[in-house]
Amino acid sequence: xxxxxxxxxxxxxxxxxxxxxxxxxxxxxxxxxxxxxxxxxxxxxxxxxxxxxxxxxxxxxxxxxxxxxxxxxxxxxxxxxxxxxxxxxxxxxxxxxxxxxxxxxxxxxxxxxxxxxxxxxxxxxxxxxxxxxxxxxxxxxxxxxxxxxxxxxxxxxxxxxxxxxxxxxxxxxxxxxxxxxxxxxxxxxxxxxxxxxxxxxxxxxxxxxxxxxxxxxxxxxxxxxxxxxxxxxxxxxxxxxxxxxxxxxxxxxxxxxxxxxxxxxxxxxxxxxxxxxxxxxxxxxxxxxxxxxxxxxxxxxxxxxxxxxxxxxxxxxxxxxxxxxxxxxxxxxxxxxxxxxxxxxxxxxxxxxxxxxxxxxxxxxxxxxxxxxxxxxxxxxxxxxxxxxxxxxxxxxxxxxxxxxxxxxxxxxxxxxxxxxxxxxxxxxxxxxxxxxxxxxxxxxxxxxxxxxxxxxxxxxxxxxxxxxxxxxxxxxxxxxxxxxxxxxxxxxxxxxxxxxxxxxxxxxxxxxxxxxxxxxxxxxxxxxxxxxxxxxxxxxxxxxxxxxxxxxxxxxxxxxxxxxxxxxx
Amino acid sequence: xxxxxxxxxxxxxxxxxxxxxxxxxxxxxxxxxxxxxxxxxxxxxxxxxxxxxxxxxxxxxxxxxxxxxxxxxxxxxxxxxxxxxxxxxxxxxxxxxxxxxxxxxxxxxx
Numbered sequence: 001x002x003x004x005x006x007x008x009x010x011x012x013x014x015x016x017x018x019x020x021x022x023x024x025x026x027x028x029x030x031x032x033x034x035x036x037x038x039x040x041x042x043x044x045x046x047x048x049x050x051x052x053x054x055x056x057x058x059x060x061x062x063x064x065x066x067x068x069x070x071x072x073x074x075x076x077x078x079x080x081x082x083x084x085x086x087x088x089x090x091x092x093x094x095x096x097x098x099x100x101x102x103x104x105x106x107x108x109x110x111x112x113x114x115x116x117x118x119x120x121x122x123x124x125x126x127x128x129x130x131x132x133x134x135x136x137x138x139x140x141x142x143x144x145x146x147x148x149x150x151x152x153x154x155x156x157x158x159x160x161x162x163x164x165x166x167x168x169x170x171x172x173x174x175x176x177x178x179x180x181x182x183x184x185x186x187x188x189x190x191x192x193x194x195x196x197x198x199x200x201x202x203x204x205x206x207x208x209x210x211x212x213x214x215x216x217x218x219x220x221x222x223x224x225x226x227x228x229x230x231x232x233x234x235x236x237x238x239x240x241x242x243x244x245x246x247x248x249x250x251x252x253x254x255x256x257x258x259x260x261x262x263x264x265x266x267x268x269x270x271x272x273x274x275x276x277x278x279x280x281x282x283x284x285x286x287x288x289x290x291x292x293x294x295x296x297x298x299x300x301x302x303x304x305x306x307x308x309x310x311x312x313x314x315x316x317x318x319x320x321x322x323x324x325x326x327x328x329x330x331x332x333x334x335x336x337x338x339x340x341x342x343x344x345x346x347x348x349x350x351x352x353x354x355x356x357x358x359x360x361x362x363x364x365x366x367x368x369x370x371x372x373x374x375x376x377x378x379x380x381x382x383x384x385x386x387x388x389x390x391x392x393x394x395x396x397x398x399x400x401x402x403x404x405x406x407x408x409x410x411x412x413x414x415x416x417x418x419x420x421x422x423x424x425x426x427x428x429x430x431x432x433x434x435x436x437x438x439x440x441x442x443x444x445x446x447x448x449x450x451x452x453x454x455x456x457x458x459x460x461x462x463x464x465x466x467x468x469x470x471x472x473x474x475x476x477x478x479x480x481x482x483x484x485x486x487x488x489x490x491x492x493x494x495x496x497x498x499x500x501x502x503x504x505x506x507x508x509x510x511x512x513x514x515x516x517x518x519x520x521x522x523x524x525x526x527x528x529x530x531x532x533x534x535x536x537x538x539x540x541x542x543x544x545x546x547x548x549x550x551x552x553x554x555x556x557x558x559x560x561x562x563x564x565x566x567x568x569x570x
Numbered sequence: 571x572x573x574x575x576x577x578x579x580x581x582x583x584x585x586x587x588x589x590x591x592x593x594x595x596x597x598x599x600x601x602x603x604x605x606x607x608x609x610x611x612x613x614x615x616x617x618x619x620x621x622x623x624x625x626x627x628x629x630x631x632x633x634x635x636x637x638x639x640x641x642x643x644x645x646x647x648x649x650x651x652x653x654x655x656x657x658x659x660x661x662x663x664x665x666x667x668x669x670x671x672x673x674x675x676x677x678x679x680x
Contacts, residue, residue, distance in 0.1 A: 447593035454589075454621070472652050476659075479623055483592050530661045533635075535628035538660050542624055545659050 018160050021049050029171035040071040046164050047073040050157050052143035058090050059139035076119040088112040089126050093140045099129035099162045101153045127153040129161040131169040138172050141165050191221040194252060201259045203228055205442035208396055212239055214422035215401050217409050224251030225366050225420035226259045238266045241422045242295035243366040258293050272297045273310040277349030283339040292339040296364050300424050305357045310350040313337030315367055320389055322359025328386055361425035368417035372408035397425045406559045439502035444495045445486045450479055464504055470569050477546040480539035481513050481563050489517035489561055511565040519554040520561050573601050582609040583672055587618030590626030602633035610642030613675045617648035627660050647672045
């Protein structure tokens with residue numbers, strides 16, 4: 001018979017040992033990269049500490065319909081066996097999310113003796129605790145037959161098993177979360193690669209006087225929208241714009257296929273109606289059920305000013321006449337989208353429309369534009385598109401298109417749908433520059449593009465026989481200005497564009513750089529004092545030292561900045 | 571951007587080839603800082619560099635300051651005319667020790 005003091009001392013030692021085990025396990029979970037091995041080790045320790053003949057750790061699987069034995073300790077090997085998740089004592093423990101002691105399993109109606117029958121083991125008593133974090137049950141730990149003493153598990157055993165199970169459950173949950181994060185990161189990287197390939201499918205930015213231009217802004221990383229245009233040997237320019245139903249990777253892949261078909265077939269098929277017809281049969285042969293593409297394809301002939309196009313189920317394109325206040329025209333589709341059935345298209349292809357541009361302009365866009373939300377949450381709508389285009393009619397085509405997209409894409413990543421718009425217009429507008437620019441480039445704001453910019457400007461200046469030293473300095477100033485756009489206006493490298501135009505007017509070399517970043521603080525752009533020797537802040541100084549005139553301003557649209565620089569090169 | 575590195579007379583000679591711009595300057599910065607941390611005496615061979623921008627100059631300044639903090643020697647050698655012009659624009663041509671060639675720098679004791 002122990003006296004009270006002896007009993008207290010023994011309890012204290014036991015508590016100390018239990019805490020030590022808990023701490024050890026916690027350390028093991030925290031330090032391990034291999035959750036499975038750690039769980040096996042934990043189960044061994046628990047079984048040993050609680051003096052049980054055997055132990056098993058079960059995890060829910062198959063949408064919680066099954067319990068699988070993850071690991072076991074003892075004479076019988078049951079790792080890998082599965083049972084229904086409401087089966088046996090372990091099933092009851094998982095369903096009720098409560099631990100329990102079953103002192104005599106033969107009296108428990110839920111006890112399943114089939115495992116004993118198979119293994120020859122005799123289960124007498126069971127201690128079972130759920131592996132759970134709050135209400136989320138992941139499985140259970142079950143201990144079989146207490147060794148020594150009265151061969152019975154007691155309430156203190158249960159409490160300890162519950163505490164240990166909780167800590168194991170937390171570790172499992174953490175490991176699963178970490179795994180999911182790694183998986184997500186992998187997917188994100190793959191999506192970015194896909195997005196890059198997609199961007200390369202779009203045509204490169206044409207010069208400012210090119211009659212056709214377009215913009216595509218994906219709502220997610222990849223886009224289901226596309227546009228394209230290229231010149232044919234006879235001088236005509238072929239164009240298209242399409243919208244694949246749905247978003248995400250499947251839409252992006254179908255977009256890639258359709259865009260490739262257009263590029264390839266557009267070179268040989270002379271009629272837009274027939275071109276869409278052939279694309280339709282090709283897509284129908286292989287398309288996934290339920291996916292389709294609305295698309296407009298056409299030709300613009302700069303010699304005759306004629307546009308001929310066909311519309312496969314797409315939003316009506318718009319024609320805005322040259323004279324102010326003249327009513328616009330829109331052209332509703334008379335044939336279904338591509339990819340639904342090869343039978344629905346007449347043999348000669350999709351019906352065609354012809355219009356004469358005649359100082360007006362022609363626009364094709366996706367529903368991401370008309371259904372796009374403006375800052376106040378209202379939809380832009382067709383009327384909004386027409387209003388913006390009419391207001392911007394004095395401006396260049398590129399700036400008109402930007403005017404639309406900037407109203408919808410405020411750079412806050414909150415786009416509901418891809419935005420794509422393509423325009424055809426001969427009127428250069430008021431901001432068209434006299435004479436052809438030496439350089440006109442639009443490139444994503446990335447460090448790797450700076451070399452391209454330097455090469456292009458360097459070659460253009462060398463061709464104009466600009467003095468080598470002056471040319472090198474101007475190249476430096478432009479490079480530094482682009483760096484400022486990347487580092488300060490955008491804040492980091494991104495896929496938004498930097499537009500560069502260089503003009504030579506007599507002995508004045510004029511440089512215009514514009515970005516699509518939020519307005520910068522014009523007062524903050526100042527060169528620093530050079531007496532202080534320190535890294536950084538030199539770029540702005542270089543620009544002001546090299547160029548004769550340097551003016552920063554905000555673009556009228558509310559987004560974007562312009563840097564105007566002049567160097568006299570007499 | 572590529573670089574080679576060798577030791578001579580107790581001096582680290584690091585040679586860069588290509589443009590030092592926003593894309594490559596983070597690498598250049600790392601290489602230079604590693605050099606000046608490992609050796610008190612460093613000569614940067616710029617004979618293969620035609621273009622250097624403000625971010626490249628900033629890397630040089632940072633390495634220079636790191637050496638100076640340890641009272642070592644940090645000098646540039648074989649600086650092309652265009653790169654020299656950039657150092658002049660930054661008013662740093664008088665701050666850095668600039669040698670006509672690496673050999674000249676070594677003869678001078680790095």
